[in-house]
Amino acid sequence: MFLSAGVEKQSGFGDKGGSPPLSPAGNAVEASPRGEPLKCGVKNVRGVIDDFGCLSKDLLAENMCQSSDRQARHSQISPSQPLIAVAGDDVVLPCQLEPPVDAVQMTIEWGKPALNPRFVFVRHNGQELQTDQNTAYKGRVTLSIDKLKHGDVSLNLSKVKVSDSGRYRCYIPQQSKEYFVELLVGASSQPDAKLAGLDKASSGVMLDCKSAGWYPEPEVIWMDGDGNLLSAGHTEALRGPDDLYTVSSRVTVEKRQNNNITCRVQQKNINQSRETHIHVPDDFFVAPASCVVPVTFNVIFCFIFVLAVAIFMWKNKMKVPTTECQTFLEDLGNKNGKLDEELKAWERNDVDDCVHMCLHFP
Template sequence: VKHTGRYFMSASVCNVMYFLLVLKDKLETFGPLQPVIVKLGEDVILPCHLKPAEDAAGMTFEWARPDLNPRFVHVWHERQDLHVNQHPSYKGRTSVSINGLKQGDISLALSKVKISDNGIYRCYFPDVEKASTVHLIIGTASFPAIGLAGIDRSSSGVVLQCESKGWYPEPEVVWLDGEGNLLSAGPTETVRGPDDLYTVSSRVTFMFMLNFTEVLIPLNLYFFPGQVQQIGPLQPVVVMVDDDIVLPCQLEPPVNAVSMTMEWGRPDLEPRFVYVWHDGQELLADQNQAYKGRASLSIDRLKLGDLSLNLYKVTISDNGRYRCFIPKLNKEYFVELLVGAVSSPGISLAGIHKANSAVMLDCRSKGWYPEPEVVWLDSEGNLLSAGPTETVRGPDDLYTVSSRVTVEKRHSNNFTCRVQQKDINQTRETHIYVPGRNCFSNQKFQLQ
C-alpha cells in the first residue's frame, strides 16, 4: 500500500453510491512553531524532521528562501550536496548531517549568520510534496551609554542623553525612574547604517537626578547597565511528543557559567529539580525521576553564558512551567513548555438517507494533545453545519475526537474534515469526494 492513493468504495442501496477518498501522505515534515533567533555572526541550526523518522539520505530535498533568486540555500540530491544553483550568499556556509539524515533529521546548519539571512526558509521534499517552514531572525545588540547633554535653565532640570549603537532589528528606548515608572522623553532618533545596523538615541529632562534608568530592547527583554541578567522566550516553547527540545536561558552580557551553581526546576513537582549543575558537574541526587537521563546542559555553551536545557523525547507530562535559576546572582527566568501530539483524521461512510439521497460522513482522529477541534468544509472552504464533536481522553492523556456531518449531493461534492489545535498551531485534514448518483455493481473497497 503506497502512502498516496485514491480509494474507491461503493454501497448498494437501490443505486450504488461511489466514493473517492484522498488521503494525505503519512510522511510529514516538522519544523519549529516559533521563530529561530540567533545573534549576528553566530552559527545556527534550522530544524526540520521527518515523522515518522525515516532514512532521508537517499531522498532529494531542498532548503530554500522563496524571496531569493535563485531560491536554493542548500540542495541534497543522490546522496550529496548539489551546489549548481545555490544562491551565492550561502556558498560554503550550509551543511546537513549524514548521521542525522539517517534518523530523519534534515536540519540545516548555517554558519556565521548575516543580517541578510533574515527570512522564511522552506524545507521541501519534491518526491512526496511535503514542506515545512522556519522563520529565522538575526539579532544584535549593544549596551547603551548615558551622558549629560546639558542644563535646562528654564526648569532647572538636567538633560540626559542615552545612545546605543549596533542594533538589529530596530529597537525602542524608554526611560524609567527608580520605581520603574515610565518617564516622558523626547522622540527617539534612529539612524540605520550601511551595515543595516541601527543606532538609537533619546533625551530626557529631569528636575533632579534619578538613581536608575534602563533601556528597552526588542522582544521586551531588559538589559540593566552593569548587571548580569537572564533572558529567555516570551512565548511558550512548543514541541511535539517524542521530539527533543531546547529550553532557552541566556546570561547577558555573556558570562562564563561553568563554575556557577544553577538549577532547572518545575515548582509544581516534588522534588522540583529537573536538572542541577554544581561544582562543574551534574548533581543527580535529588533529580525528579521523570527527567533522569533526559536532561543535559552543554559545557561549550555554558562558557558563553548559555544555560539552555536540552530535554529529550518529551512526553505529555513534561507540559509545565520551568524555572532557570542561579542562586549566586539571585536571578531566575521562567519558560513555559507546551507539548503537543497530532494525527491525521480518517473519513468513513456512516449512512445514506434514501429520501433525499443525502450522505452521512464520519470523521475520526486519535492521539491529539491538547484537545483539538473538528470542522467540516465544502469545496469552497465554507464551514458546514455538523453535529457536536465527541471527545474521549484516554489513559495516556491523548484525545480522540469524532464528528459526523450530513451532506447532499451537489455539482461539486468535495468535502474536508479538518482537525486543528490552535495553541500548538497544528492542523491535519483529510478530503473525500462524493460524486453524483451512479450505478456500480458490487464494487469492492480498493486502492488505485
C-alpha cells in the same frame, strides 16, 4: 548581572521599617540581635537545593546566604510567549546570563514546580547531581559546556512528551535570579473519514470523521470541494489516561456538483492541522420519494383483499353437501385404483409374451 529577556522585578531590605532580609533564593533570613543572619532554610547536607533553591551548609561559604549588611536581591524574569513543541521533538529551554560570564563552575538548577521531586537538572561544582532528579527526565536533559563558558545555561530536553508541558524554573544562586519558561508540547495524528449511512429524511449521506492522539484538545471542521464550511453536529472529545484527546464528528451532506468532502482536525495553539478527503459517489444519494407510490400500493392491496373475501363467500354458497361429496370422491378413487391395477397387469402380460416369443424364435 541578570538573566536576559523579560521584565526584572527586585525586592530588597531597606532601613527602618523594611522587610526581613532575604537569601539569594528569596528565603527570609533569621537575624541575631546584632542584625547578622543566623541561618538559611536548608533541608539536607548533601548539596541538594531546597524548595527555594537554597543549598546545604557546604555552600554557605560561597556566600549563597548573604548577611543583612548586603542588600539581598531576588529577581524574576518570565517570557511573554510559551515555547511550542511537538511530541518527539528536541527542544532548548532558554536561560542566558547577562552580561555573559563563565558559568561552568556555577551552581545551576532547572526545576518544574508542579513535579515531585521538582528537580529536572542540577549542576554544582562542575558536576551533575542526580540524587533528587525526577526520574521522568533522567537521560533526557543536558547542558552545553561550551555554551556555559559564555553564560548560556539553556537546558537541552530531548524527545519531549505531552507530560513535559508546564512551567520550568532556571535558577542561578550566585546571581539571585530565576527565569521561568513555559513549555507547551502538542501531539497530532491523521484523521479517518468514512461513510456512516443514509439520511432518508434529507436524502443525504452521513459521514463520520475520527482522530486520536491529540493535545491540546483540537477542533474538527468539514468543508466541501470549494472550501466552504459545512454545518456539522457537536464534536465529541474524549481524554484518555495519557492525556491525549480522541475527537469524532458527523456531518450530513446532500448531493452537489462536487461531492469531494474534507475533514480537517486542527489545533491552533500548537499550529498543527491534519485533514483527510472522501468522495461520495452520486449513486449513494437517495432520490426524494413520491407520495404517489405508497397511495397506489395501498389501493391495490385493498382491492385484492376485497376480491379475496368475495371469492371466499361465493365458494361457501356454492358448496356441495359434505356427505355426498365424500361418497363421490371415494367411488372415484376406487375406480381409479382398479384401472391402475388392470393397466399394470396388461403391461406385465405383454412383456412375458414378448420374452416367450424371443426365446422360442428359431
